Amino acid sequence: MADSAQAQTLVYLVTGGCGFLGEHVVRMLLQQEPRLRELRIFDLHLGPWLEELKTGPVQVTTIQGDVTQAQEVAAAMTGAHVVIHTAGLVDVFGRASPETIHEVNVQGTKNVIEACVQTGTRFLVYTSSMEVVGPNVKGHPFYRGNEDTPYEAVHRHPYPCSKALAEQLVLEANGRKVRGGLPLVTCALRPTGIYGEGHQIMRDIYNQGLRLGGRLFRAIPASVEHGRVYVGNVAWMHVLVARELEQRAAVMGGQVYFCYDKSPYKSYEDFNMEFLGPCGLRLVGTRPLLPYWLLMLLAALNALLQWLLRPLLLYAPLLNPYTLAMANTTFTVSTNKAQRHFGYKPLFSWEESRTRTIRWMQAMDSSAQ
Ligand SMILES: NC(=O)C1=CN([C@@H]2O[C@H](COP(=O)(O)OP(=O)(O)OC[C@H]3O[C@@H](n4cnc5c(N)ncnc54)[C@H](O)[C@@H]3O)[C@@H](O)[C@H]2O)C=CC1
Numbered sequence: 001m002a003d004s005a006q007a008q009t010l011v012y013l014v015t016g017g018c019g020f021l022g023e024h025v026v027r028m029l030l031q032q033e034p035r036l037r038e039l040r041i042f043d044l045h046l047g048p049w050l051e052e053l054k055t056g057p058v059q060v061t062t063i064q065g066d067v068t069q070a071q072e073v074a075a076a077m078t079g080a081h082v083v084i085h086t087a088g089l090v091d092v093f094g095r096a097s098p099e100t101i102h103e104v105n106v107q108g109t110k111n112v113i114e115a116c117v118q119t120g121t122r123f124l125v126y127t128s129s130m131e132v133v134g135p136n137v138k139g140h141p142f143y144r145g146n147e148d149t150p151y152e153a154v155h156r157h158p159y160p161c162s163k164a165l166a167e168q169l170v171l172e173a174n175g176r177k178v179r180g181g182l183p184l185v186t187c188a189l190r191p192t193g194i195y196g197e198g199h200q201i202m203r204d205i206y207n208q209g210l211r212l213g214g215r216l217f218r219a220i221p222a223s224v225e226h227g228r229v230y231v232g233n234v235a236w237m238h239v240l241v242a243r244e245l246e247q248r249a250a251v252m253g254g255q256v257y258f259c260y261d262k263s264p265y266k267s268y269e270d271f272n273m274e275f276l277g278p279c280g281l282r283l284v285g286t287r288p289l290l291p292y293w294l295l296m297l298l299a300a301l302n303a304l305l306q307w308l309l310r311p312l313l314l315y316a317p318l319l320n321p322y323t324l325a326m327a328n329t330t331f332t333v334s335t336n337k338a339q340r341h342f343g344y345k346p347l348f349s350w351e352e353s354r355t356r357t358i359r360w361m362q363a364m365d366s367s368a369q
């Protein structure tokens, strides 16, 4: 818990505070923000773990709400100094309709911005995504790029389109006058593929490997690099940005920052094996076992099956045309903009990030048995 030496005066609102990233942001705030008086956790689905947070010196207020409902957002925002907006529909598997993705990710973000203006909340940190940049529909690689690297950010999938539009709205809102006449200060953080304790996709891939007798079959060339970042470091960057935004408004306001740490550049599959290997899984093949055209055919068949079965059941496998293209396109960042602008350094080393993730997976495995 935070040191109580400093005056506890601030009220923070975290939307999506029960999600994979949101939970880490909530816990990091309680540990690292000594000025916190009240922490409001706003989410569509509240988790049972929240109760344990209510025993500390910080007032933890849980709010079951929907960011698509403007009045619910405004009510939760009233009196807050800072809002960290992580709530979103993270769907590249066809589970939700394009309309729903847009409603949550874009309209929800509009509601957060308008609630800031209406209630006088001055500091907004938005969880954007690498996908705002790429990989683009043309499959152009983004190799060790930064926030200023030229890149043709062209998207068709509902998820990246919604994240790009939401980010634009957040950045454009920087400087708007909020209730009381002072300017709104906004900032957007762009994580690459987040991993760590609570990562549902990692769980799904692990369970897929167990079903295949402890084996996973390589589908992506090892040479395709995919940027990854540890969830604890992403949470830490959110906390740091929220803390520095007032003092460094002129530098940070309206800016975007990639989230990064020392996680190695590897293919998506090889990176996952850093955690799945110690849990007993094996990646078969030093190069893809199937030709890319066959993988594309299988991905297209999955998409067709999803469409045919939709009236009966939700069929949403990991492999679809979008995820195959994503995994098969190099996208890595190399930047120090966050360090230059607000002194960010990863809180967790690669070794710590790896160890914590492995321990989580092993605990998950033993509890499942
Ligand atoms: N997981 C990843 O690799 C990356 C995630 N991001 C972004 O980080 C943010 C968090 O993502 P994750 O934690 O991975 O997803 P998640 O699905 O685990 O968490 C999202 C949270 O938002 C909540 N939520 C969804 N719709 C809501 C609504 N209408 N009203 C209120 N709450 C709602 C969910 O209940 C959930 O708790 C998202 O904005 C996502 O776009 C960005 C880059 C990478």
Ligand SMILES: CC(C)[C@@H](O)CC[C@@H](C)[C@H]1CC[C@H]2[C@@H]3[C@H](O)CC4=CC(=O)CC[C@]4(C)[C@H]3CC[C@]12C
Binding pocket: 090, 092, 128, 129, 130, 131, 192, 193, 194, 201, 219, 220, 268, 269, 318, 319, 320, 322, 323, 324, 326, 327
């Ligand atoms: C089936 C195989 C081809 C397998 O390798 C597919 C992996 C696939 C599920 C992931 C590959 C790349 C991931 C995405 C990437 O990390 C960027 C993301 C950013 C976000 O904002 C949300 C998550 C994601 C879209 C992430 C989702 C999983 C992958 C597509």
